[in-house]
Amino acid sequence: MNKREFIRNAVLIAGGSLMGGRLAGNPEQAAYYGQKKGEPGRLTLRFSPYTLQLRHTFTLATNSRTTTPVVLTEIEYDGVTGYGEASMPPYLGESHESVLKFLSLLNISQFRDPFLAGDILDYVDSVAPGNHAAKASVDIALHDLTGKLLGRPCYQVFGLNPEKTPVTSFTIGLDTPEIVKQKVAEAEPYKLLKVKLGRDNDKGAVEVIRSCTDKPLCADVNQGWKDRRYALEMAGWLKEKGVVYLEQPMPKERMEDIAWLTAQSPIPVIGDEAIQNAGDLVRQRDVYSGVNIKLMKCGGLAGAARMIDVARALGMKVMLGCMTETSCAVTAAAQLSPLADWCDLDGNLLISNDPFEGLKIVDGRIILPGGPGIGVKKVRPA
Numbered sequence: 454m455n456k457r458e459f460i461r462n463a464v465l466i467a468g469g470s471l472m473g474g475r476l477a478g479n480p481e482q483a484a485y486y487g488q489k490k491g492e493p494g495r496l497t498l499r500f501s502p503y504t505l506q507l508r509h510t511f512t513l514a515t516n517s518r519t520t521t522p523v524v525l526t527e528i529e530y531d532g533v534t535g536y537g538e539a540s541m542p543p544y545l546g547e548s549h550e551s552v553l554k555f556l557s558l559l560n561i562s563q564f565r566d567p568f569l570a571g572d573i574l575d576y577v578d579s580v581a582p583g584n585h586a587a588k589a590s591v592d593i594a595l596h597d598l599t600g601k602l603l604g605r606p607c608y609q610v611f612g613l614n615p616e617k618t619p620v621t622s623f624t625i626g627l628d629t630p631e632i633v634k635q636k637v638a639e640a641e642p643y644k645l646l647k648v649k650l651g652r653d654n655d656k657g658a659v660e661v662i663r664s665c666t667d668k669p670l671c672a673d674v675n676q677g678w679k680d681r682r683y684a685l686e687m688a689g690w691l692k693e694k695g696v697v698y699l700e701q702p703m704p705k706e707r708m709e710d711i712a713w714l715t716a717q718s719p720i721p722v723i724g725d726e727a728i729q730n731a732g733d734l735v736r737q738r739d740v741y742s743g744v745n746i747k748l749m750k751c752g753g754l755a756g757a758a759r760m761i762d763v764a765r766a767l768g769m770k771v772m773l774g775c776m777t778e779t780s781c782a783v784t785a786a787a788q789l790s791p792l793a794d795w796c797d798l799d800g801n802l803l804i805s806n807d808p809f810e811g812l813k814i815v816d817g818r819i820i821l822p823g824g825p826g827i828g829v830k831k832v833r834p835a
């Protein structure tokens with residue numbers, strides 16, 4: 454956190470009323486909230502705002518930005534600390550303010566047994582509706598903590614084989630041809646590239662990538678296309694260009710048009726913005742061929758595991774994605790990656806101030822860290 458962000462966050466907290474007066478008003482002490490040290494036999498939650506600096510301006514069909522707000526959480530139990538994270542891209546409606554407010558309402562020190570994760574997460578869910586990223590930050594920290602207490606990586610606790618992680622894609626944002634070529638070069642370890650479409654010159658954007666690589670692509674339109682016939686024509690053209698799936702081609706409200714497209718598209722149509730949780734998945738099982746599951750949409754690993762089960766029962770494809778996040782949340786999502794058809798877990802590589810080290814990419818595949826919990830290490834202060 455640079456000085457300006459620290460002061461801004463400190464002022465935010467010193468405001469007091471936002472936090473219901475529960476947090477210290479001294480800016481010098483405002484960087485970390487919650488009890489400083491855990492009491493034996495009790496769960497202690499700490500949380501801190503942080504701002505991710507993006508390596509490149511991130512441009513989508515709907516907006517562009519250079520930073521992403523996150524909140525880093527810790528849950529301590531008997532001297533063991535689990536790490537978690539909430540990431541708040543603007544389109545989901547959460548912010549530093551809303552996440553800090555939600556977390557300040559929680560009293561998880563009432564729980565004596567971290568392995569009653571179902572009870573703890575039900576309690577967290579009951580405190581207020583929404584707040585999915587804030588809830589995910591508690592879920593991730595709790596999974597990390599319980600894995601560490603067991604001395605086992607989370608993927609083992611879920612019964613998954615780390616040899617079965619799928620290839621993961623690297624997102625090439627919309628930009629000038631020179632920058633796109635630079636991004637493709639940076640994505641050298643990846644076997645699958647993702648292109649963001651939904652602006653005026655989609656074919657041109659794909660052609661620029663095709664001029665520097667013949668790796669398979671996936672296309673994310675972020676709701677950018679408005680005409681279903683155009684979308685179908687593009688799906689055919691993209692298949693010819695080696696695109697393996699099409700993500701959120703049209704606005705999420707246009708369910709009838711998207712169902713029409715999915716029925717005829719030569720490549721799978723994946724729902725992202727349209728599908729936040731298992732209920733959305735059931736309601737839209739005839740609209741999409743698959744779903745992009747993200748911890749920040751569904752509230753964490755427990756919700757994501759539930760969504761994967763539901764998607765498979767409905768015969769749908771499963772993609773595991775992320776927001777712009779540190780290696781903490783990305784590595785947490787990767788614990789479930791042996792269950793996915795495709796992963797898009799590159800959010801940590803898009804930032805220049807990642808405080809954690811976690812998953813690695815070798816030959817395009819995710820290599821899960823072998824340490825207990827989610828397996829991340831804090832490598833610099835945040």
Ligand SMILES: [Mg+2]
Nearest residue numbers: 673700701725
């Ligand atoms: Mg997407």
